[in-house]
Amino acid sequence: MSDELIVQRGAERRFESPIVQVAAARDGESFAALTADGELILIPHNALRNAEAWTVLQPHEGGLCLAPDSVPNAYLSGGEDGRLVRTTTDGTMEILHEGRRWIECVASTPTHLVFSSGKKMELRKAEGTETLKTLEHPSTVTGIVFDAKGKRLAASHYNGVSMWFVQAKVDTVRPLEWKGSHIGLAIHPSGEALVTSMQENDLHGWRLADGHNMRMSGYPKQVRSMSFTRNGRWLATAGADAVVLWPFFGGGPMGKAPTELARLPGLFVSAVAANPKENIVAAGYEDGTVVLAELSDQGASDGRVLPLCAGQVTARGTVTSLAFTPQGGAIIFGTEDGVLGTVDLSSAS
Amino acid sequence: MEDLMSDAHDTSRTGTVPVTVLTGFLGAGKTTLLNHILSAEHGRKYAVLVNEFGELGVDNDLVVDADEEVFETNNGCICCTVRGDLIRILGNLLRRRGRFDGIIVETTGLADPAPVAQTFFVDENLREKARLDAVVTVVDAFNIIQTLEESPEATSQLAFADVIILNKTDLADAERRAEIVARIRQINAVAEIHEAQHGGVKLTDVLDRGGFDLKRALTTMPDFLDNNEHSHEEGIVSISLSLKGRLDQQRFNAWIGAILQEQGADILRSKGILYFEGAEQRFAFQAVHMMADGDFIGPIREGEATDSRLVFIGRNLNRPQLRRGFESCIAEGSVSA
Secondary structure, rough: OOOOOOHHHHHEOOOOOEEEEEEEOOOOEEEEEEEOOOOEEEEEEOOOHHHHOEEEOOOOOOOEEEEEEOOEEEEEEEEEEOEEEEEEEOEEEEEEEEEOOOOOOEEOOOOOOEEEEEEEEEEOOOOOEEEEEEEOOOOOOOEEEOOOOOOOEEEEEEEEEEEOOOOOOOOEEEEEEEEEEEEEEEEEOOOOOOEEOOOOOOEEEEEEEOEEEEOOOOOOOOOOOOOEEOOOOOOEEEEOOEEEEEEEEOOOOOOOOOEOOOOOOOOOOOEEEOOOOOOOEEEOOOOEEEEEEEEEOOOOOOOEEEEEEEEOOOOOOOOEEEEEOOOOOOEEEEEEOOOEEEEOOOOOO | HHHHOOOOOOOOOOOOEEEEEEEEOOOOOOOHHHHHHHHOOOOOOEEEEEHHHHOOOOOOEEEOOOOOEEEEEEEEEEEEEEEEEHHHHHHHOOOOOOOOOOEEEEEOOOOOOOHHHHHHOOOOOHHHHHOOOOOOOEEEEOOHHHHHOOOHHHHHHHHOOOOOOOOOEHOHHHHHHHHHHHHHHOOOOOOOOOOOOOOOOOHHHHHHOOOOOOOOHHHHHHOOOOOOOOOOOOOOOOEEEEEEEEEEEHHHHHHHHHHHHOOOEEEEEEEEEEEEEOOEEEEEEEOOOOOEEEEEEOOOOOOOOOOEEEEEEEEEOOHHHHHHHHHHOOOOOOOOO
């Protein structure tokens, strides 16, 4: 019998194609996952321990991106079919946009949603059909984030990031420039900094107050996943055989060494997610291992590590994506081999 | 530069999806050729990346719009340009294993093939899942001589090619065709040349060639003659070298590494079949500018001639210097001719 926590307090199910992305709805009442084949799996909170009760829908032919919707109980997904689809937890699907090009990035706030195809990013009102503005970039958009207040919007692309104001009457871009290919981005919870991942296994950052450049390097692999901790003190990152955390306090990260959590020698972290309520970071590894690691505000190395499932016990494939509910009480992960897992972290019932 | 050859022993490239890069000057007949490939009954699934959507007359295969988005990457000592759109799109397409038998990337007439080829050396994820099978260049027999006079891009596309399709041969007589082939040979001594009309080529001449990984190159590589002819097109020439006697692998790695480091900007392509001292297999070497790769490709048969061969295609190449350098790679005690 397996003593993996996922067996005792969660559920898992294997799908035909890789899990591209996982997400939690804004109301915290459900999770969803998107597969490369374009299936959307809906997991209501009461089915966290029952994979048979998960609903499988087919909003796309080829799934590319997934995010919680502005609407509290729905998701937005984009695909190779050029569609942006809203899926409500009752299973209703609505096509919000249909074009010729892939929909590669999607994001939302309670009041707005945004998606990109090629160089264009389209901002809409939360209801989903009214386009407020279409913003052009010098090359294909590789990542989109809103700041925590939902007032600013940033898109990564070649040679930097473009920052826009959601409510601006006249759209003037704030360009943050750094040569090279930026493949994704994260924004500090208080809007102090913006960090991108680069093609060459580095991170680049800008202090938003003055545009000062930061470089965070030394990764053996490309950094495919980043997550700021709830208070913004640390930026947790994948790309090494431990969770690498950069300090964003006391003048950091410039001139500061990063700290590490949950090192598994020789096994690379492929996805990270910071818990929205506690000083806990979830990490997924190349062999499908998923752990929770505790950190303190000062540092981390002595923090406890709780394995949720172990690659040595069951091979699940490289973890591609992780998400907590907004309340932090449950977690979902997906892997390249199509395994989708959930664990209920709330006190034992 | 040691890193360049670090994958030399990696023979696990099987299981990767072959990628064919289709180049050719405006009006040479790329789209016709592509339509021909896609409408043929081959029972295989191809994804096609195009720049001009809508020109294709078929819809049974997956056609994806791709902008030729080139960026400069900075990998330690090497600066080179790669196609970020390929990294992104192929990365997504190849997540599902077994979804495609092959991928065809069409480039615009003016595109430099180097960034496409280099992309497959640079991105780790792409290296794991795909391999550059061949650069196929379509040439218009009617206009090619004039195009070469007027456009350095056309010369560069010929220099990069593993396979050259000489199209519209109905518009050129035998004498003219011979002149064209001679001209092409000055620039690229090793590419296969196939004549065609209206893009009508045999699919086996174009797809799944193994041209880039050189597994087939053994049979297609012509005899190496020391020809000292010079091309007038941008000064791009092919220089081929042949050596009897086994090579010392470490010396070769050091030498080729230094050559590519110093002259990689001028050397568009280099390829070779090498016999190393102590090795029981032939070694296939290839590079695009500074990015090099290599593989042991199969056992040496008894009685097989073990002459190592190396071709450089590029500008400002100094034949005597390259020859001396190549000769210095001969293993100690190995018989040299």
